[in-house]
Amino acid sequence: MPEYKTKEQKVKFYKSDKWQALRQQALERDNYECQECKRQGRVYTDYHNPDKHKRLDVDHIKEIETHPELALELDNLQVLCVWHHNVKHERFAKKENKWNDEKW
Incomplete structure (x- = not known):
């Protein structure tokens, strides 16, 4: 089982074709919407975003450092802003607080 503890291991994983394909599946499944915003009754979407910087991340619910066996499981992913x-x-x-005085 691969490990994802060092920066180099993580970079290699996140640049892999398998991750890129799975990331796209998660974005499509979650309709390009932040799932936490959605839980709070708001809508935050990134579909066809023309901006240079991305606004959405695909997050591992259980982190790959501690659960490497779930790194490529769609059910372990959520889209977050x-x-x-x-x-x-x-x-x-x-x-x-650089001021250490009392409030009046």
Whole structure:
């Protein structure tokens, strides 16, 4: 079973033809809509987006680092907007308050 622990292993996986085909299947299945936005009653779509940067990611529900056997399982994928994907993976830096005074 392949491992996806190093950056090189992940890059190779995400550039593979198998992943690209499966990613497209997930986008089509989820109608090019962020599934988390949908759960919250909003619609966020990316179908035929003319922008240079993608707005949707295909996310592994169970991460490939810990569940490599599910890396190519369509049922383990969900489409998320870049915002929700970053929230899921806690990619936003937390800003510290530089002021240490009390509020009035």
